[in-house]
Amino acid sequence: MAFTEPAPTPLALLLLGHGADPESERGVECPGDLPPASDPDLVARAAAAKEALGDRLYILGHHYQRDEVIQFADTTGDSFKLSQQAAAHPEAEFIVFCGVHFMAESADILTADHQRVILPDLAAGCSMADMAAIHQVDAAWAAITAAGLADSTIPITYMNSSADIKAFTGRHGGSICTSSNAKRSLEWAFERGERVLFLPDQHLGRNTAVRDLGMSLDDCVVWDPHRPTLTAEQLRDAKMILWRGHCSVHGRFTAESVADVRGRVPGVQVLVHPECRYEVVESADLVGSTEFIIKTLEEAPAGSAWAIGTELNLVRRLALRHPDKTVIFLDRDVCFCSTMNRIDLPHLVWALENLVEGRVVNQITVDEETAHWARAALDRMLALPGVGAKD
Numbered sequence: 001m002a003f004t005e006p007a008p009t010p011l012a013l014l015l016l017g018h019g020a021d022p023e024s025e026r027g028v029e030c031p032g033d034l035p036p037a038s039d040p041d042l043v044a045r046a047a048a049a050k051e052a053l054g055d056r057l058y059i060l061g062h063h064y065q066r067d068e069v070i071q072f073a074d075t076t077g078d079s080f081k082l083s084q085q086a087a088a089h090p091e092a093e094f095i096v097f098c099g100v101h102f103m104a105e106s107a108d109i110l111t112a113d114h115q116r117v118i119l120p121d122l123a124a125g126c127s128m129a130d131m132a133a134i135h136q137v138d139a140a141w142a143a144i145t146a147a148g149l150a151d152s153t154i155p156i157t158y159m160n161s162s163a164d165i166k167a168f169t170g171r172h173g174g175s176i177c178t179s180s181n182a183k184r185s186l187e188w189a190f191e192r193g194e195r196v197l198f199l200p201d202q203h204l205g206r207n208t209a210v211r212d213l214g215m216s217l218d219d220c221v222v223w224d225p226h227r228p229t230l231t232a233e234q235l236r237d238a239k240m241i242l243w244r245g246h247c248s249v250h251g252r253f254t255a256e257s258v259a260d261v262r263g264r265v266p267g268v269q270v271l272v273h274p275e276c277r278y279e280v281v282e283s284a285d286l287v288g289s290t291e292f293i294i295k296t297l298e299e300a301p302a303g304s305a306w307a308i309g310t311e312l313n314l315v316r317r318l319a320l321r322h323p324d325k326t327v328i329f330l331d332r333d334v335c336f337c338s339t340m341n342r343i344d345l346p347h348l349v350w351a352l353e354n355l356v357e358g359r360v361v362n363q364i365t366v367d368e369e370t371a372h373w374a375r376a377a378l379d380r381m382l383a384l385p386g387v388g389a390k391d
């Protein structure tokens with residue numbers, strides 16, 4: 001069964017830049033001349049710039065990036081793996097991160113001082129990471145402290161967060177987690193405290209606590225930074241204080257999407273990311289990280305049918321990679337990560353050609369104090385039993 005592109009929605013097209021005024025972006029995020037998307041030589045220009053920079057350049061491509069950008073990536077992966085790859089290539093002076101802002105920050109934290117991390121479009125943020133600002137997290141911690149619970153509460157922060165929030169976690173004795181090791185991180189935290197403050201993705205926190213650690217939904221409370229109404233008693237009685245954040249891509253899938261695809265495709269297996277809502281992961285057949293999704297499809301038998309609940313660029317590539325299997329997108333509508341999609345060929349060419357000319361544009365830097373505490377939280381994750389450099 002051939003891959004069928006879901007129906008585009010007007011909102012998705014707007015976020016992708018179609019129908020928007022391209023001039024409004026020019027000159028805001030990218031000082032200088034961005035080549036027009038219609039330039040037929042963009043692929044050749046990117047290839048020439050990459051060749052000119054040689055080993056001084058290492059391009060990272062997140063799994064959710066567009067094909068036009070992924071073709072130039074030296075390695076592809078999820079955000080943590082990519083940052084580790086950048087650190088493993090110290091000969092590369094320029095790390096061009098085709099991903100979003102928090103990923104480039106993580107790469108800057110993990111790479112050596114002489115390596116410079118570049119994000120081709122500064123507007124490539126992450127809606128989930130943006131849902132936890134440091135002043136909001138400090139306010140939540142102040143409430144936890146006022147309730148007398150700071151000593152018994154361990155912060156666990158998902159990789160998809162700003163460097164500030166990672167540093168907060170490091171300062172307060174907590175650890176970072178990825179979607180692959182969230183269970184181990186929570187187990188580690190509960191050996192040290194009575195409850196966890198889980199930032200910033202409420203769905204990953206709830207799914208892991210309830211499905212993997214056997215807690216009840218009532219053990220989880222949600223801290224809304226815009227309406228912080230939880231009482232000291234509610235905070236004390238909770239095992240999981242979940243930050244009210246979510247991924248705008250994975251949060252779109254619903255239990256109805258699952259029921260709908262089961263009705264449409266006989267024998268389909270539903271495979272979703274743990275950033276999806278609780279009711280979605282409960283109704284799916286398999287749940288796991290992006291790397292787990294890729295591996296599961298690699299190992300699936302020919303003729304099997306899969307509905308995938310993750311970002312559309314990746315699902316589309318998986319469908320092309322596995323023509324002997326039916327691979328479809330879980331939702332009927334387009335579901336790209338709009339901020340990931342901001343990194344396109346014109347931005348990549350612009351960043352690379354500037355490097356060739358000796359100009360470093362859109363460099364992402366994390367100050368030393370923030371990097372120190374963020375690294376402390378990352379190191380605690382790497383020290384967890386069973387969590388290796390590849391996790």
Ligand code: SF4
Binds near residue numbers: 129248250338
């Ligand atoms: S897919 Fe979700 S979590 Fe990932 S960058 Fe996009 S908004 Fe953020």
